[in-house]
Amino acid sequence: MNILLCGDSMFVKEMMPKLQKNQFKIVGIGTSTAQSAHLLKAKGYDVVLIGFNEQDSLALLEDNKYLNNVTIVWVSLPIISIQSWKRFATIGVIAITRGSEIQAVKTYRSSGHTDKIIEMKQPADEEDSDCQVISVYSPKGGEGKTTISTYLAYYIAKYSKLKVCIIDLDHTREGSDVARKFGYFVITEDNPGNDITNWNSFPDKEFKSWKKVSEYMTQTSLHNLFFISSPWNIEDEKFMTESLIEKTTPILKHHFDFIIFDMADDLRESNTKALELSDDILFISGIDLDMIDISSSFVQRTTQKLQLPIAKIRLVFNKIPSKLPYKLDDISQKIGVPRFGVIPYDAEVHKPRIKKVGIREDLRKTPFGNSIFQLVQALLPDGRLQNSYLKKPWYKRIFNKKGVV
Numbered sequence: 001m002n003i004l005l006c007g008d009s010m011f012v013k014e015m016m017p018k019l020q021k022n023q024f025k026i027v028g029i030g031t032s033t034a035q036s037a038h039l040l041k042a043k044g045y046d047v048v049l050i051g052f053n054e055q056d057s058l059a060l061l062e063d064n065k066y067l068n069n070v071t072i073v074w075v076s077l078p079i080i081s082i083q084s085w086k087r088f089a090t091i092g093v094i095a096i097t098r099g100s101e102i103q104a105v106k107t108y109r110s111s112g113h114t115d116k117i118i119e120m121k122q123p124a125d126e127e128d129s130d131c132q133v134i135s136v137y138s139p140k141g142g143e144g145k146t147t148i149s150t151y152l153a154y155y156i157a158k159y160s161k162l163k164v165c166i167i168d169l170d171h172t173r174e175g176s177d178v179a180r181k182f183g184y185f186v187i188t189e190d191n192p193g194n195d196i197t198n199w200n201s202f203p204d205k206e207f208k209s210w211k212k213v214s215e216y217m218t219q220t221s222l223h224n225l226f227f228i229s230s231p232w233n234i235e236d237e238k239f240m241t242e243s244l245i246e247k248t249t250p251i252l253k254h255h256f257d258f259i260i261f262d263m264a265d266d267l268r269e270s271n272t273k274a275l276e277l278s279d280d281i282l283f284i285s286g287i288d289l290d291m292i293d294i295s296s297s298f299v300q301r302t303t304q305k306l307q308l309p310i311a312k313i314r315l316v317f318n319k320i321p322s323k324l325p326y327k328l329d330d331i332s333q334k335i336g337v338p339r340f341g342v343i344p345y346d347a348e349v350h351k352p353r354i355k356k357v358g359i360r361e362d363l364r365k366t367p368f369g370n371s372i373f374q375l376v377q378a379l380l381p382d383g384r385l386q387n388s389y390l391k392k393p394w395y396k397r398i399f400n401k402k403g404v405v
Contacts, residue, residue: 001105002044002311004028006036006060007051011075012333015049015101022102027311028299031333033060038300039336040067044309047105048072050093054084061091073104131253134379135275137263138284139298140291144318145284146170146177147349149262151372152282152379154359157225159373160380162257165217167196167248168230169274170264171237176229178262181358182220186232192218195229197239199248207251221357226256242269249277272306280379281312285335286319287326292334299336314340316375321345341378343371 003026005015012031019026027045030036033056040048040060048070050057057074061067072093076084080095088095096104136149146168153166168178175186176195184192198216206212217226228248231237252259261274275281285295295315303310315337317328322344332339346368363369 001025002027002046003105004030004039004045004048004310006030006039006048007075009330009333011051013329015051015075016338018102019049019105022106024105025311026338027309027313029333029336029338035296035300035336036060038304039310041304042300042310043303043307044311046070049075049101049105051075054087058087058091061093073101075101131256131259132280132379133249133253133259133261133278134280134282135261135263135278136282136284137261137265137271137275139265139294139302140286141172141265143265143284143286143291144343145265146181146262148282148284148316148318148343148372149260150178150181150359151363151369152376153225153227153258153260154220154222155364155373155376156258156380157222159376161224163224163255164258164260165226165228165252165256166260166262167228167252167274168262169196169240169245169271170262171230171234171240172264172266174234175232178227179218179229182218182227183356183358184218184229185356191232192227192229194218195231195236196244196248197231197236199228199251200239200244202247202251204247208254210255213251213255221359240268240270242273245270245273245277249274267302267306275306275308275312278312280314281308282314282316282340282375283337284316284318287317287324287328287331292331296335310337313337316341316343318343319345341371341375343368343375 001024003019003024005012005019005026005028007015009031012029016026028039028042030039033052037060048067050060050072052060054076061072074088074093074095076095076097080097085095094104136145136152138145149166153164156162157164166178168176170177176184179192184190194216202216203212217228219226231240249259261278263271263274283295285291299310299313303313315332315335317339320342328339328342344367346366348363348366349368364373
């Protein structure tokens with residue numbers, strides 16, 4: 001169950017461990033009424049827990065036309081007056097006393113109301129259901145999206161044996177940064193031979209043919225890791241359309257266990273479609289004031305404009321120094337979503353590159369490598385990366401349903 005938590009910082013700090021202990025998923029955090037007002041207009045939550053004072057809470061919920069099919073719970077001090085209870089009841093809000101929040105949410109969960117919400121969701125295609133689609137996105141350039149995307153894909157492919165495809169949607173320069181990570185450079189005229197725009201001509205009737213699909217992508221040094229380059233020539237970016245992403249993604253889902261979009265920082269139609277089609281969005285943020293403001297603006301405003309469920313957002317802090325001027329949880333609250341992962345600043349990652357292939361095996365045991373590995377563990381459905389392959393029966397390891405043929 002997805003919880004939107006709104007209240008002052010003390011209320012949020014008190015509620016978060018209680019909710020997490022009971023395995024409820026906090027998808028958004030609002031520590032001011034203004035911030036909460038933006039988050040309430042987003043999608044992706046089932047219950048709203050509000051801990052502001054009565055006057056502020058009523059003002060916040062005055063216009064709640066966008067809260068259909070959502071349960072709203074106002075958490076009061078130890079005593080609720082009859083007058084207060086009536087004020088909230090008339091606008092469809094449940095008023096409870098402090099200390100009974102978990103019971104209220106559990107009662108909601110068992111009431112059957114969640115089933116009504118689940119029925120409204122578009123049913124997934126059975127053949128696609130095993131494939132997980134992830135976007136790695138930041139609204140600002142230079143935050144490390146491509147490095148995270150490529151190592152994320154590489155570690156999933158290498159340590160889980162799942163079949164992975166990484167798609168470069170960052171078409172803001174000549175060549176492809178993802179392709180460069182695997183040794184393809186514009187200056188040496190050593191290109192992958194195809195890019196995402198070639199998929200415009202893919203014959204739809206052959207969507208189940210791995211032989212045909214493999215002709216439109218590039219294999220890496222790992223047999224189960226492939227990538228699709230962004231347009232090699234910058235003038236071809238005009239062919240990067242919403243319909244292209246909409247066409248390509250379902251085809252790839254028939255053949256891969258994981259699809260990772262390496263996103264540009266802009267919100268052109270191809271990028272917004274990729275965000276829409278993703279199960280999870282790894283939202284990469286730094287911790288300087290500019291980046292905090294940019295990130296909070298995206299979470300609290302842009303998601304609403306794009307109609308993106310905030311439940312998709314997985315906040316990942318990148319390039320974090322060992323000494324911080326403030327707590328990461330405080331920054332998470334400012335941005336408006338819980339922290340999902342932390343990648344420390346690692347000097348090894350930022351050394352000048354002198355080899356053609358940019359995936360370094362020696363980084364696995366560095367702070368950067370360990371944090372990426374932990375990130376992948378959290379993303380895998382079973383939560384245990386190394387064991388996910390070993391737990392399969394021997395015959396499935398040999399005859400993998402989505403294995404390379």
